[in-house]
Amino acid sequence: MKKQLYNITGLLVLLLVFGCKKSFLEMDPQSTLTAGTFFKTASDIKQAVNGCYIPLRDMGRIDYWLFGEMRSDNTGFQFNKENRGLETQREFVDEFLTGATAESVLDLWQRSYSGISNCNDVLGSIGGITMPDSAKNQYTGEVSFIRAFHYFTLVRQFGDVPLRLKSVNSPAESRSEGRAKTDMVYATIIADLKEASAKLPVKYGSTDAGRATRGAAETMLAEVYMTRKQFDSAATVLKDVITLGYSLQADYKSIFDPANKNNSESVFELQYSGILPELASSFMYTFAPYTSGSVVTGDVNTGMGVDNGWNIPTQDMLDTYEAGDKRKDASLATGFTDATGFVNIPYVKKYNWGFVAPGRTNVNFIVYRYADVLLMLAECLNETGQGAQALHYLNDVFGGASIRGRAALAPITVTDQTQLREAIAHERRVELAFENHRWYDLVRTGKAVDVMNAHGVQEKQLKSFIPAAAFQVTANKLLLPVPQREVSIDNLQQNPL
Incomplete structure (x- = not known):
């Protein structure tokens, strides 16, 4: 894959932006590494390990909630009738209408494998670097954990997936050996996590808070x-x-x-900071109704549109809480009040803690x-x-x-x-x-088919914009289609649709 072939170059670019002289979270520009000096010292390895966390942070902004939460009966979306472009692909995830050419599915696949490739580069190089055993164990454990994280996401979303466990150093190495069976993928995940558990510390000092632990x-x-x-x-x-x-x-x-x-x-938890746009989170904005103006976010300088109104709590979710459950008010709001009065559009407020700068928040996402x-x-x-x-x-x-x-x-x-x-x-x-x-x-x-079909019936009763073909959930629909681009260029077999 193209992203994998140029992984080292891409990682170097990232590290030019995110050096690691300061705390693990606040990674400001510090170094000017070149390919000729990369992976030569313990410091290079440390920076590369830091770089392995970047795809997790980036994917946390959309991929993880889109496919882990909005695909369930907990949340849906606010229908935006004025904009029917790329956002419909997110809607299709919610409605079980996603096809093999969907950009959102390709993004999930490619970003996961790009993260895996970063991990493979570290694991393939660390053995030849002179450093204290404690540091080598920690970095190996961190990267093994992150690689397992990516594969655990992939295998649960796609089923059989290619196992890429070595660095890609030439075009000939970019092709996979095909989709590995689920059992083999899980065996790899378990091996990585056992390796990580054996080598990671129980906790870190404050400057390294957020790194993977035992x-x-x-x-x-x-x-x-x-x-x-x-x-x-x-x-x-x-x-x-x-x-x-x-x-x-x-x-x-x-x-x-x-x-x-x-x-x-x-x-x-995935670490975010509002000090730079690249480090910031934006869940408060993403999950706010796009018609709420600045009422929900409190930010009059950031407009609302197609990037807002996602992960909206469903009526089924609202009805699930027991009377008096304090978690409900801490997690969601049933609507907002603007100049017209109360607007009955619920939204997630668990991540609503104000902003550091317009459009930027520093709220972490707990995994x-x-x-x-x-x-x-x-x-x-x-x-x-x-x-x-x-x-x-x-x-x-x-x-x-x-x-x-x-x-x-x-x-x-x-x-x-x-x-x-x-x-x-x-x-x-x-x-x-x-x-x-x-x-x-x-x-x-084993509840997904029954629960999501029942949820679909309710959604169609409450929302006239839901397509008739939506929520026709079968066992095959529990897996995403393999991106058609990957089917074509890597000769992969497609999931049954």
């Missing part, structure tokens, strides 16, 4: 095991994560406060947090017939708070496996709302 690797490994229905293995790993010093924040809303980044509940760990462990215990023990992780205090308690809700008491399974699924949906877990939870629990 807890992050083990949490993802547990999710991989759960996706593979290996609940005993997942539980074993999750119990180890619990020993690593995480704790629940007492106030749910404060978890997402940019003044409280990388807090005691955070296991892994894994301790509440997720507890909920996963509860699910694993219930699936292995240990319902009473599962309740412990839903109701009891972990570091000053409990999941149900801080939501101002009564403890869950059911122990019947089926009923508790539904209760845990409900907790995951509301606790982790708009954090890109819902779609993957539906698929791995």
